[in-house]
Structures are given as C-alpha cells and as structure tokens.
Amino acid sequence: MVGVRLFVVARNPEPGSGLPFLLRVPLGESELVLKAREPWPRTAKVYSHRAQDWPPDAEVVEEVPVRSCVRRGPAVDLILDRPRENRSQFVFTALKGGREGIFWQSSRTVKGARPGIRVPTRRASGLPALRILVDTRERYPYRFARQQAATERRALPAGDYGVELDGVVLAAVERKTAPDLAKALISGGFAYLLAELSALPRAAVVVEDRYAELFKLEHVAPGFVPDLLARVQVRHPGVPIVFCDTRPLAEEWTYRFLGAAYVELSTPDLTLPAGS
Numbered sequence: 001m002v003g004v005r006l007f008v009v010a011r012n013p014e015p016g017s018g019l020p021f022l023l024r025v026p027l028g029e030s031e032l033v034l035k036a037r038e039p040w041p042r043t044a045k046v047y048s049h050r051a052q053d054w055p056p057d058a059e060v061v062e063e064v065p066v067r068s069c070v071r072r073g074p075a076v077d078l079i080l081d082r083p084r085e086n087r088s089q090f091v092f093t094a095l096k097g098g099r100e101g102i103f104w105q106s107s108r109t110v111k112g113a114r115p116g117i118r119v120p121t122r123r124a125s126g127l128p129a130l131r132i133l134v135d136t137r138e139r140y141p142y143r144f145a146r147q148q149a150a151t152e153r154r155a156l157p158a159g160d161y162g163v164e165l166d167g168v169v170l171a172a173v174e175r176k177t178a179p180d181l182a183k184a185l186i187s188g189g190f191a192y193l194l195a196e197l198s199a200l201p202r203a204a205v206v207v208e209d210r211y212a213e214l215f216k217l218e219h220v221a222p223g224f225v226p227d228l229l230a231r232v233q234v235r236h237p238g239v240p241i242v243f244c245d246t247r248p249l250a251e252e253w254t255y256r257f258l259g260a261a262y263v264e265l266s267t268p269d270l271t272l273p274a275g276s
Helices: 106-114 178-187 189-198 209-213 222-234 247-266
Strands: 006-011 023-028 030-036 046-050 059-072 077-082 087-094 100-105 133-135 149-154 161-165 168-176 203-210 241-244
Touching: 023 059, 023 077, 030 100, 059 209, 077 209, 133 203, 168 178, 168 189, 168 247, 178 189, 178 203, 178 209, 178 222, 189 203, 203 247, 209 222
Parallel strands: 133 149, 168 203, 203 241
Antiparallel strands: 006 023, 006 059, 023 030, 030 046, 046 100, 059 077, 077 087, 087 100, 133 161, 161 168
C-alpha cells in the first residue's frame, strides 16, 4: 500500500516489559512510536508511553490504513479505515513528578468509565474561575451569575462574548435571536460576521431559539432563510452555529464553550513530534 499511511501494532521485543505492544502512529510529517499495554482500548483506557524508535525486526500484529490522525491540543485523534474499532484518542497528560503520561482511549472505554452518570451543574471545563469579556455594544448581555463567572466590558474584535490570554482574544461567541439571524442573513451581513469570527482561534454563534423557528418567519418564503444559513455554514465550517431553545440555555452554552476554548488554547503545548 504505497503512499497509504498505516497504523501499525507490533509486539514489543523487550523481554519482561509491562507494555508488550508497540504502536506506530503517523502524525503529520513524522510518526509517534509508543509502548502500550494493549493493542486497542477495548475495555478500559490503555496506558502507554514513548518508545525510542521502531525496531527494524518488529513482529507486526496488524497494519490498518489511517483515514485521519490529527493533533488537537493535548490529544491526538486517530481514525482508522475499518468498520469497527476505528476511532480512538491519545491523551497526553502530566503525571506526578512531571512525568508524561499517555492514555489511549476509545468512545467505548470513556462511556464505560462513567456508566449512566448524570452530569451535574459544574464549572466550565473544571476551571476554578473564568473571566468573560462582554462587548461594549452588547445590549442586555448575559450576566453569567448562575455560572459564577466574572465579566468585564471590552470592545471585542468580533463576537459578543470572549475570553483572552495575555491580552489576546482566544475565542468569541456571537449571540443572535432567530429574527436577528434572519435579518443578518437576508441583508448579507452575516457572512461578513462569520468572516470576522473565522479570524479568531475559536469562535461560534449561539441562537436563542429553535431551528424550527426559521421556517415560521413572516414575509419570506418557507425555507429561504434556512437555505441562506446552510450556504454560509458551508463557507465557514470553522464557526459552528448552535441553536439553543431558550436564552438561559444559550447563556449556559456560551459559558461552556468559552471555558472549553480557554482550556484548550491556554494549555502549554506538550512535546510531540515535529510537524505534527
């Protein structure tokens, strides 16, 4: 399979090793070589750590073509080209003493680790505090009182709410009602707004209503506004547009999104192979 990137599992030739498998993960222009306890995370998260190199005489257990292998913050998402056991993630973390720990997990092992759990109200992404910037032009802004987040009025380059690090806006959320969204789509201004949001590392639009409301608008043909929305979404795939049923839910979603973006983008890059 010339030119096809492969995920390779082999047996670790080191005698008596507690990590009996080797993994070769294609990542960017290089590769990630790991030692692991299991050849796939089927029942629980699999602990692994880096190997020095890939032995030339490794006993290969399996080779699978890779559809996608992308680094996202402190994690590497791996998608294999096979119908089952095809999605997994390597999560890089710091253990006690500063040692690096790598945990290999799949959706099944993550779900199995917390069966049937009901997620309670909690701080965004575990942050002890979150300071949210509120654009000075925003009328009747979210207060984030229930979420216990601090707010600060500031002129933002794009969006109505944002978070920053060292004076740089990392992420922003634009708030819309269904009528506001429809008006901006019809006038053409919404496309320019999405272009501005796309210039930020992370951005989104939250709508304080149901998607169904776009089909009930007066003075426009049914389906006209949803069609306009679909077009701008295709042109700006990096800016999700999320419909929340009510204003409180939209406020909650904004808080969660900004918290997750802050954690993702403010986490120091872990040392991964060059070009990843």
